Amino acid sequence: MRNLFILSMIALMLGSCVSQRKYDELLATNKSLESRVDRLEQVKQAYDKLVVDHEALQSERDRLVREKSELERRANNLRENLDKLNVEYESLLSQNEVLLASATEERQALVEELGRKENEIAQKERSLERLQRDLDEKEKDLNKLQASLEEREARINELNDQINAQRDILDNVMAGIEQALMGFSDADLTVTQKDGRVYISLSQQLLFEVGSDRIDAKGRDAINKLAEVLNVNPDIAITVEGHTDSDGSAERNWDLSVSRATSVVKILTRAGVDPIRITASGRALYDPVAPNDSPENKALNRRTEIILSPDLSKLFELVQRD
Incomplete structure (x- = not known):
């Protein structure tokens, strides 16, 4: 995934299709996500070493x-x-x-x-x-x-x-989210837990009109309900990622994925979620969940993901203790 992201950045720079500011923002977001993955790997390695010792x-x-x-x-x-x-x-x-x-x-x-x-x-x-x-x-x-x-x-x-x-915190958060979003269909959103994180995938159909970054009433309702759960779990870090299918130009898809992620962040912060907890990013067409070879698969790829990660500071304190 990291190599794909870097290649997409290089392609954008060579085509001069995305502004330098957006590129820097996306690069910074990528580094932040890589840092979180690296920190989780450090915790796992330190834990395995302690068990071996x-x-x-x-x-x-x-x-x-x-x-x-x-x-x-x-x-x-x-x-x-x-x-x-x-x-x-x-x-x-x-x-x-x-x-x-x-x-x-x-x-x-x-x-x-x-x-x-x-x-x-x-x-x-x-x-x-x-x-x-x-x-x-x-x-x-x-x-x-x-x-x-x-x-x-x-x-x-x-x-x-x-x-x-x-x-336990993630399990409680996931249960709270499933309860809060019970009225929405599986076609509109899914909630899964993977690699120590909770992934909430919201379809374009739930949030946006085609080609738009304006969230409709049903989508705002879902995000506001999600914000209620996040506000009672302040130690959870939040990443909002916009995704598109392969239709249209790469430049347009980058802009659309970023602006859609930003639109979701704005509703979360208006609902009381601390902005310092949130990272917004756009992945355009470069992180699909299905091949872009049919209308059904393209609909799966047109999504916004909200990724919830636990606070690892105490774990790092234990790993780094003499």
């Missing part, structure tokens, strides 16, 4: 837990061996007391055996101390990892809460 931290935590369990098992084995050696040592001491009067060779052998056992006990105690230090370090690493994991989980939960809140 969370899974990596969870895996690292599981590994440390397994290592901690293994160290604890080895430490317990060493303690058991140490207890056994202490029992044997005490037994040898008792035997030594009994055999103090025994032959010199037997007494010397017992003393040597006692020395060996003492050395073995000392080695086991040093090994146990090393294992205990390793266990303490693993415990510290595990605590740090757990804290980081909890922080990541909190940020992911907060992001999910914000995303769900924006989805």
